[in-house]
Every structure is written in C-alpha cells, then in structure tokens.
Amino acid sequence: xxxxxxxxxxxxxxxxxxxxxxxxxxxxxxxxxxxxxxxxxxxxxxxxxxxxxxxxxxxxxxxxxxxxxxxxxxxxxxxxxxxxxxxxxxxxxxxxxxxxxxxxxxxxxxxxxxxxxxxxxxxxxxxxxxxxxxxxxxxxxxxxxxxxxxxxxxxxxxxxxxxxxxxxxxxxxxxxxxxxxxxxxxxxxxxxxxxxxxxxxxxxxxxxxxxxxxxxxxxxxxxxxxxxxxxxxxxxxxxxxxxxxxxxxxxxxxxxxxxxxxxxxxxxxxxxxxxxxxxxxxxxxxxxxxxxxxxxxxxxxxxxxxxxxxxxxxxxxxxxxxxxxxxxxxxxxxxxxxxxxxxxxxxxxxxxxxxxxxxxxxxxxxxxxxxxxxxxxxxxxxxxxxxxxxxxxxxxxxxxxxxxxxxxxxxxx
Amino acid sequence: xxxxxxxxxxxxxxxxxxxxxxxxxxxxxxxxxxxxxxxxxxxxxxxxxxxxxxxxxxxxxxxxxxxxxxxxxxxxxxxxxxxxxxxxxxxxxxxxxxxxxxxxxxxxxxxxxxxxxxxxxxxxxxxxxxxxxxxxxxxxxxxxxxxxxxxxxxxxxxxxxxxxxxxxxxxxxxxxxxxxxxxxxxxxxxxxxxxxxxxxxxxxxxxxxxxxxxxxxxxxxxxxxxxxxxxxxxxxxxxxxxxxxxxxxxxxxxxxxxxxxxxxxxxxxxx
Numbered sequence: 001x002x003x004x005x006x007x008x009x010x011x012x013x014x015x016x017x018x019x020x021x022x023x024x025x026x027x028x029x030x031x032x033x034x035x036x037x038x039x040x041x042x043x044x045x046x047x048x049x050x051x052x053x054x055x056x057x058x059x060x061x062x063x064x065x066x067x068x069x070x071x072x073x074x075x076x077x078x079x080x081x082x083x084x085x086x087x088x089x090x091x092x093x094x095x096x097x098x099x100x101x102x103x104x105x106x107x108x109x110x111x112x113x114x115x116x117x118x119x120x121x122x123x124x125x126x127x128x129x130x131x132x133x134x135x136x137x138x139x140x141x142x143x144x145x146x147x148x149x150x151x152x153x154x155x156x157x158x159x160x161x162x163x164x165x166x167x168x169x170x171x172x173x174x175x176x177x178x179x180x181x182x183x184x185x186x187x188x189x190x191x192x193x194x195x196x197x198x199x200x201x202x203x204x205x206x207x208x209x210x211x212x213x214x215x216x217x218x219x220x221x222x223x224x225x226x227x228x229x230x231x232x233x234x235x236x237x238x239x240x241x242x243x244x245x246x247x248x249x250x251x252x253x254x255x256x257x258x259x260x261x262x263x264x265x266x267x268x269x270x271x272x273x274x275x276x277x278x279x280x281x282x283x284x285x286x287x288x289x290x291x292x293x294x295x296x297x298x299x300x301x302x303x304x305x306x307x308x309x310x311x312x313x314x315x316x317x318x319x320x321x322x323x324x325x326x327x328x329x330x331x332x333x334x335x336x337x338x339x340x341x342x343x344x345x346x347x348x349x350x351x352x353x354x355x356x357x358x359x360x361x362x363x364x365x366x367x368x369x370x371x372x373x374x375x376x377x378x379x380x381x382x383x384x385x386x387x388x389x390x391x392x393x394x395x396x397x398x399x400x401x402x403x404x405x406x407x408x409x410x411x412x413x
Numbered sequence: 414x415x416x417x418x419x420x421x422x423x424x425x426x427x428x429x430x431x432x433x434x435x436x437x438x439x440x441x442x443x444x445x446x447x448x449x450x451x452x453x454x455x456x457x458x459x460x461x462x463x464x465x466x467x468x469x470x471x472x473x474x475x476x477x478x479x480x481x482x483x484x485x486x487x488x489x490x491x492x493x494x495x496x497x498x499x500x501x502x503x504x505x506x507x508x509x510x511x512x513x514x515x516x517x518x519x520x521x522x523x524x525x526x527x528x529x530x531x532x533x534x535x536x537x538x539x540x541x542x543x544x545x546x547x548x549x550x551x552x553x554x555x556x557x558x559x560x561x562x563x564x565x566x567x568x569x570x571x572x573x574x575x576x577x578x579x580x581x582x583x584x585x586x587x588x589x590x591x592x593x594x595x596x597x598x599x600x601x602x603x604x605x606x607x608x609x610x611x612x613x614x615x616x617x618x619x620x621x622x623x624x625x626x627x628x629x630x631x632x633x634x635x636x637x638x639x640x641x642x643x644x645x646x647x648x649x650x651x652x653x654x655x656x657x658x659x660x661x662x663x664x665x666x667x668x669x670x671x672x673x674x675x676x677x678x679x680x681x682x683x684x
Contacts, residue, residue: 316507320509323468324496324521324524324567325495325497325524327492328488329489330524410503410507
C-alpha cells in the first residue's frame with residue numbers, strides 16, 4: 001500500500017526538486033536528451049528515407065521483373081546469339097505459362113533515323129513496346145492516346161514521342177497527327193509520353209533523351225530478329241520468387257534446355273534492390289543502437305552523479321523522514337522515482353528537440369526526408385529506455401539513501 | 414506501562430577504542446508520565462534518547478515499548494514502530510523548508526498505513542497546537558515558536574504512545590520557551606506521555622519526574638518536587654530573584670510584582 005502510494009506522491013516532489021534546479025537538471029539530463037533526440041531524429045529520417053525509396057520504386061514501377069538474354073558465366077562460347085536471344089514467340093507464351101505474372105511487355109531496341117519535315121536525326125532511341133508497357137513503367141500519355149491492342153494487332157504505323165522529343169524536334173505542343181519517318185517508314189504520332197527520369201538512386205542521370213515508341217509488332221516488321229528483352233509485373237511483391245521460378249521453368253522448356261544445362265537467360269526483380277536497401281537499413285539500425293546505448297550510459301552516469309549529489313544534499317531531510325517513520329524501502333523508492341522522473345523529463349525534452357529538428361528538415365523543399373514521421377516504436381523505445389536508465393543508475397544512490405543511519409543523517413548539516 | 418528497559422547497554426566502536434555510552438540502564442516509564450531526562454554531554458543522555466526513540470538499537474539489554482519488544486527489530490520494523498509509537502520534537506524543528514505547515518504535519522502519515530483522511534487529521538493537529546490559521550505558511554514565514562508548534566503537531570499526528578522532545582526549547586527565547594513548555598504540559602494533562610531530554614534545570618522543572626544520567630548510568634530518579642538537585646536549583650533561583658528584587662527595590666517600587674512573577678513561573682512548572 002505504502003509502496004504504491006509513495007511513487008505517486010513522490011512524482012510531485014521530484015518534479016518540484018527538478019524545477020528548483022532547472023539548469024543543473026537540464027545539464028544532468030543532457031546525455032538522455034541527446035540520446036532520445038538522436039533516436040527520434042534517426043528513426044524518423046529512416047522512415048522518411050524508406051518512404052522516399054518506396055516512392056522511387058513505385059515511380060520506377062513496383063513489382064517489376066526483367067527477362068533478358070544472358071550467356072552462362074562458365075561457358076559463354078557454347079551458346080550463339082540465336083540460342084540466347086529472347087524471341088517474340090517466347091515473349092508471347094510467357095503470360096499464360098507464368099500465372100504469377102500480371103502483365104508483360106516485350107521491348108525491342110531500335111536505333112532509327114528520324115525525319116520530320118526537313119529535320120533529320122540519326123540514332124534516335126526507338127523502342128517497340130506493347131500496350132501494357134504504360135502500366136508497367138508507369139509512363140502514361142499527356143497528350144493524345146496510348147497504345148492499344150488494336151495497334152499491336154494491326155501492326156499500325158503509329159508512334160509515341162516523349163516531351164523531350166517534342167521539344168528537340170520542334171514539334172507543336174500537341175503533335176498528334178504529325179507524320180514522321182522512321183527508317184523511311186511513315187508513322188503518325190498519336191500521343192506524347194511523359195518523361196520519367198529515374199532517381200539518381202538507380203543510376204538515372206538528369207539528362208533526358210529523345211525517345212520514340214512504336215508497337216512491338218510493327219517493330220518486328222522492321223527488325224526480323226530484334227534485340228529485345230521483356231519487362232513484366234508480378235501480381236504482388238510476394239509473388240516475385242514464384243515469378244522467377246515460373247519464368248525459369250517456362251523459358252528452359254521453351255528453349256529445350258536439358259537438365260545439366262545452365263540458363264541462357266536472366267530473370268531479375270526489383271526486390272533485390274530492396275533487399276540491398278534493407279541490409280543497409282539493418283546495418284544503420286545496429287549502428288544507431290550502439291550510439292544510443294553509449295549515450296544512455298553516459299546519460300545514466302550523469303543521472304547517477306546528480307542523484308548522489310541529491311542524496312548528500314538531502315541527507316538531513318532523509319534523516320528526518322526516517323525519524324518520522326519512513327522505511328528504508330520507501331526512501332529508496334523515493335530516490336528511484338526521482339531518478340526516473342529526471343530521465344523522463346530528459347526524454348520529453350529529447351522528444352521535443354527531435355520533433356523540432358524533424359519539422360525543420362521537412363521544411364526544406366524537395367527534401368528526401370520530406371515524408372519523415374516519428375514512428376511510435378521510437379517513442380516507446382525512448383521512454384522505455386529512459387526509465388530503464390533511471391532505474392539502473394538511480395539504484396546506487398537510492399540504496400545509499402536508504403541505508404543511511406537516521407541519527408547520523410539528522411546530525412548531518 | 415509505556416516503557417520497560419532492563420540492563421540496557423550500548424557500546425560504540427571508535428576505531429580500536431570501545432566507548433560505553435550506556436552501562437546497564439533500568440528504566441520504567443508509565444502511561445501518561447511527563448519525564449525529563451537530564452545529563453551533561455557524554456552522559457549517555459542522547460544515546461538513551463535514540464534507543465528509546467527507536468532510532469538506534471542497544472548492544473545488549475531489553476527494551477519493551479508498550480508490548481513491543483524493540484531491541485532486536487530490523488531497520489524496517491523500527492521505522493514502522495517510530496511511525497506509530499514515537500513523536501519526535503527536535504531542538505532545530507526539522508521542518509521541510511519547501512513544504513507548508515500542513516504538508517509538514519502530514520509527513521508522518523505519508524509513511525503510515527492510514528493515509529486516508531491525512532489532511533483532516535493534520536488540520537486537527539495544527540488546530541490543537543493553536544496554528545489553525547497558519548497551516549498554509551511555509552517554515553520561513555513562521556516564528557521559532559510557531560515552527561516548534563508545527564513540529565509538535567507533526568509529532569502528535571499519528572497519535573504516538575510517546576512524545577519524545579530533544580531540547581525542544583534550545584533554539585527559542587525564554588518567553589517562547591515558556592509557551593512551548595506550557596503546551597507540553599497541556600498535552601500531558603490530556604493524557605500524552607512526554608519524555609523531555611534537556612540539560613536546562615528550569616525546562617526540566619516542567620516535568621513531573623527527573624532522571625539524571627552520568628557516565629552511562631542513571632544516577633538519580635525522583636519526582637520533580639523531591640529531586641534534591643532541582644529543589645536546590647529552585648532555591649538558588651529564588652534567592653537570586655530575591656536579591657535582584659531587593660536591589661531593584663532601592664530604586665524602584667514594583668519589585669514585589671516581579672518577584673511574584675518569577676516565583677509563580679518556577680513554582681507553576683513544578684506543580
């Protein structure tokens with residue numbers, strides 16, 4: 001009963017004590033303040049960075065897989081280009097044989113000579129794509145219309161151009177209907193595709209190039225054996241491994257690879273990049289934990305020091321409390337509560353400080369940490385560890401106070 | 414019987430030397446007694462007070478407080494006994510400076526089992542020492558006498574078996590001392606057992622019984638009106654007052670009144 005009542009009543013005393021020595025308490029809890037503030041800041045920034053990464057992934061196209069020609073590492077000379085290259089037929093059978101794939105688009109790379117009116121450009125990047133490409137790459141048209149399956153079926157002589165191309169080739173803002181010559185074939189521009197610069201995170205450079213797109217089937221007419229790869233989208237992040245297995249099984253069968261033979265193609269998914277990021281994040285967390293541990297120990301020593309000062313300053317008072325019947329355990333509890341309150345005050349200051357820094361960081365325009373949020377676990381962690389520090393480092397001084405002899409203590413001035 | 418002490422001894426070890434503070438003390442104090450314990454410094458008076466007050470344990474001997482055997486108790490149990498059975502009044506008041514009179518009086522109840530109604534009981538205790546109007550004041554807003562009244566209220570608030578006052582007037586002027594001692598008498602008249610530790614004869618004179626210690630032993634134990642040392646002291650004080658009065662009578666005529674006042678105060682305490 002008493003042991004329950006004392007902490008409650010002591011909190012008020014402890015707060016008053018701390019308030020009476022504002023500067024001293026502030027300095028004492030500096031270690032705790034720094035530890036907590038750094039936990040808050042780093043964990044919030046980590047949240048912000050992670051959100052930034054995820055946004056980047058989303059813009060890059062979430063749940064993407066690539067299927068591309070790849071010579072086996074150990075015996076590349078054994079396979080010819082014809083055996084290794086991805087064929088349009090292989091691409092066409094992919095979707096029905098790999099149930100975990102949601103959509104795919106074969107992509108062929110052409111370097112073409114482009115002519116619009118009297119403007120001529122060589123080696124323009126032209127890609128043959130299928131309509132699902134828009135969804136997979138998250139690149140939609142801003143003007144005109146996207147590719148549709150009818151373009152694919154009819155091998156239509158239509159093309160899309162990116163806004164950089166509109167600018168460089170001196171096209172009107174709405175270039176739809178304009179006729180261009182690609183390798184001397186006539187194409188009609190049907191829309192403008194937004195340019196997406198991959199984040200520097202993924203090796204994207206800030207220079208955008210002129211890009212043009214034509215239906216894949218139309219491209220097949222221009223290049224009978226095109227250099228191509230396939231980009232696909234899984235049904236969800238959890239299907240990545242299924243997709244890889246299904247693609248390998250299908251491709252090996254389609255290519256007639258025997259049991260001992262290596263893969264002559266590659267399947268990569270974006271989850272590998274995420275995996276790398278998670279490893280970095282984990283290393284980061286371990287480093288952070290170490291840092292916080294050290295700060296808390298330093299902070300705890302500060303707390304212990306000030307509690308020892310507090311015990312000797314108040315020896316006389318302890319003597320009086322004992323004389324009127326305070327049991328040793330109660331005195332110990334009182335000082336423990338005081339140490340914990342001190343730590344929690346430091347914790348509160350640290351949280352406010354950390355939150356302030358995060359707010360400032362978020363004010364910066366285009367900040368990668370713009371979406372930083374203070375995670376609830378970091379608050380719980382901060383409060384928990386601060387209280388724990390208070391108990392651990394307050395224990396010594398509290399025991400010292402509890403074991404004081406009342407007569408000696410009363411005599412102490 | 415409030416206190417029953419048999420063959421009590423206390424030995425301190427100071428480095429390699431043993432100091433015998435008490436050498437076999439037998440002492441009985443009944444309910445509702447008003448006892449003064451006297452002795453010079455080094456007589457063992459403080460040691461006896463600490464043991465009686467359950468602040469310290471004897472080296473040997475027995476101590477029964479009411480029906481509690483105290484001599485072998487743990488520090489924790491002693492704390493509870495102090496809380497319930499002993500009310501301390503100290504020479505230097507020992508009030509918490511940052512707490513109001515009321516909070517100071519509530520302090521012992523903080524450590525007792527009866528927190529419920531603590532405020533009410535503290536107010537009653539303050540009212541009983543005549544400080545009902547001052548309970549919101551902090552010690553630095555109170556006079557010495559008022560501080561000691563607060564301390565007495567605090568000592569009484571748990572209704573202890575023994576009120577143990579250690580030189581309660583040592584920090585007070587003589588007029589205030591008289592007031593405080595009158596308060597002790599009043600408490601005694603209401604049934605409170607009071608033990609007074611002092612080295613001043615005129616303060617001891619307020620008690621009904623005087624116990625004198627020397628070198629760790631009780632050397633005399635008499636009712637105040639039969640204590641030869643005390644009676645001798647009163648005699649000399651009266652003579653001194655008489656002389657002063659005679660001296661004054663040569664120049665002033667109101668000497669009779671002052672003599673009467675001195676006699677009254679000395680005799681009044683010992684009644």
